[in-house]
Amino acid sequence: MKNLILAFALTLSTLFSFSQDxxxxxxxxxxxxxxxxxxxxxxxxxxxxFMKGKGIIDAESEIKDGKVIITFENVTAGEYAILALHDENSNQRMDFRENGMPLESFGTSNNVMAFGPPQYDDAKFKVEDKDLELNIRF
Incomplete structure (x- = not known):
């Protein structure tokens, strides 16, 4: 009986440890x-x-009433930044005016808007041990 209880307890602890990973x-x-x-x-x-092509996780969403919600799942602890683009013409890239200014709206995590391209140090945030909810502004 002790062995059965011990095996059951070990099984439960193993299940809980996997769910945390x-x-x-x-x-x-x-x-x-x-x-x-x-x-x-x-x-x-x-x-x-950052600013070199595809991210480690890429996602896209339809827009409804000027709003989107995108979820990145199974992100490991570390330091990250998010880039977002309103791809109005659905060509999967940012379009620019002749003078180099963007034609489409964009934003980054931390909502820092400066002249010139976004900088990783301005947009970075830490992922630690709990889920995050972020808001990006265009």
């Missing part, structure tokens, strides 16, 4: 998209991938 969920809301045309593209980046 699933990673963190980051839920990002953008509620000021200027229209519902196109999609919002969003990428989770490390310092190595």
């Amino acid at each position: 699933e990673g963190i969920t980051i839920t990002v809301t953008i509620d000021n998209v200027k229209n519902d045309t196109g999609k919002v593209l969003m990428s989770l980046h490390t310092s190595e991938t």
Whole structure:
């Protein structure tokens, strides 16, 4: 009987330890998209991938009433930044004017808007041991 109870307790503790290894969920809301045309593209980046192409996790969402919610799941602890783009013409990239200024709205985690391209140090945040909810403004 002791062996049965011990085996049951060991099984339960193993199940709980696996459920804790699933990673963190980051839920990002953008509620000021200027229209519902196109999609919002969003990428989770490390310092190595920021402004250099695809993120470590990329996602996209339809826009409804100027709002999108995108969730990044199973994110491991570490330091990250998020880039978001309102891809109005659905061409999967940011479009620019002849003078280099963006034609489409964009934003970053921490909502720092400066002249010039976004900087990782301005947009970075830490993922530790609990789920996060972020709001990005365009």
